[in-house]
Amino acid sequence: MSNYTDHKKYEDYEFEDFLSDEFFVQWVKSPSENNLHFWEKWLISNPQKRGVVTEAASFVRSIQYKENFEFTDEAYIEVFENILKADNHFRQLNTISPTKTSTTHTKKVNSIFPVRGIAATLLVLFCLWAQYEAFNFKTDPEPIAEIVLVKRSNPAGQKSIIDLPDGSRIHLNANSEIEFPKEFSDEIRLVSLKGEAFFEVQKENRPFLVESGNAKIRVLGTSFNVKQKTNEPLYVALVTGKVRVNADNGDQVTLNPDEMLVMEEGGKFYKTSFDPLGVTGWKDNYLIFKNTKFSEVIDKLENWYGVKIAIKGHLDPEWTYSGVYKDEMLENVLRGICMTSGMNYKIDKKQIILTNPK
Secondary structure, three states, X not given: OOOOOOOOOHHHOOHHHHHOOHHHHHHHHOOOHHHHHHHHHHHHHOHHHHXXXXXXXHHHHHOHHHHHOOOOHHHHHHHHHHHHHHHHHHHHHHOOOOOOOHHHHHHHHHHHHHHHHHHHHHHHHHHHXXXXXXXXXXXXXXXXXXXXXXXXXXXXXOOXXXXXXXXXXXXXXXXXXXXXXXXXXXXXXXXXXXXXXXXXXXXXXXXXEEEEOOEEEEEOOOEEEEEEOOOOOEEEEEEEOOEEEEEOOOOEEEEOOOEEEEEOOOOOEEEEEOOHHHHHHHHHOEEEEEEEEHHHHHHHHHHHHOOEEEEEOOOOOOOEEEEEEEOOOHHHHHHHHHHHHOOEEEEEOOEEXXXXXX
């Protein structure tokens, strides 16, 4: 196929551009995980192009009629019989006056051959016309299925459990967002995540793909935790099964149970072990601090309870805190922190003030 449209963006494509684009034709003729994923996302982002895409896809599908077209025996016989009738007619004309000179006879015999040539030409033209009609065979456009997306998000202080169409379950943490189709396609189960979530994926033939930041996490059936926050590394912690993480730069990493992948923004990554309760305990309402720096303690409390915390007084930058709480009220957590740090706290609705009297 021609590549003259390679320099153009898909948003600028017209009907004929899509027809000459190999990636588009491949999607229509032989959908796969890669092209299906791309075109589903692209149609969602460019709904104004759905009409021309539908027309182009319908045309590409109709080309198969050309490939499968057969010139029927009946049609061929009918045309060939007409040629024979024309040939016999001129033979009869040629035998009306046998007394004429051989020169005249030769001229009449030769006159048969142009007729045969014309008839043969007509037969060829008829075949070409039939092929043209097959190529331009019009069918009702096959509509591209409307992709209905479901988006769920949690503010600070709120968690939720989401059941997917395939039976998989997502535990969505606070300050996080998940997006997925109302109905998964026949080839792939695709979700997009911002923030943190724990996945319990039903095992089946369709791969389950999680997009988070610049990485794609591919699984069949497994349980794992994904955490991706702005300006922070991507954390993928595998509990059961096996996952494969693909980065935009082409790097690929496979995780086994009890392994965690840490992938930085620049693409650098490494694997490490992890504490299951410390990483995934949040989904069971465990609030865990393990030698946690004060700034991280504040961030975690604000995210967990949906509050804002202000600090008064000097704080030791080396101060850390450890503690485990389950389904605990904010006041009880603050009381535990202040007992070990010597600070005081004050709660005013969603505003918290921590004061260091020293």
